[in-house]
Amino acid sequence: MNNKVTKEIFNISQESKNIVLLIWIGTLFFGFIPGLILYLLKKDDAYIEDQSKEALNWSITVLIATFIGSILTFILVGFLMYFVIFSINIIFCLMGVLATYNGQVFRVPFAIRLLK
Numbered sequence: 877m878n879n880k881v882t883k884e885i886f887n888i889s890q891e892s893k894n895i896v897l898l899i900w901i902g903t904l905f906f907g908f909i910p911g912l913i914l915y916l917l918k919k920d921d922a923y924i925e926d927q928s929k930e931a932l933n934w935s936i937t938v939l940i941a942t943f944i945g946s947i948l949t950f951i952l953v954g955f956l957m958y959f960v961i962f963s964i965n966i967i968f969c970l971m972g973v974l975a976t977y978n979g980q981v982f983r984v985p986f987a988i989r990l991l992k
Contacts (some may be wrong), residue, residue: 900972908935
């Protein structure tokens with residue numbers, strides 16, 4: 877979606893963009909907590925709700941992958957998984973920050989979509 881279509885669909889204000897930007901930065905440092913809090917509090921803004929669901933889905937995916945990595949640590953593969961999960965989390969959260977800075981809708985390619 878280009879920026880003009882996104883603004884027409886969601887009617888994005890600068891405040892909404894700033895909040896979503898903070899959601900993605902918070903997801904990088906605090907996991908699922910920022911996405912969950914704003915998903916529960918900001919139901920009136922469609923853009924914030926959409927991006928908080930996406931950040932929450934991504935955080936849950938990272939938690940599941942980390943849990944699997946913890947189990948695989950017993951066969952010494954999990955340590956490599958931790959590095960990969962950490963790197964991918966940083967990359968996708970920064971991509972979310974950049975996309976929302978421009979007012980675009982961001983979808984993480986590998987996220988498990990539990991919330992729709």
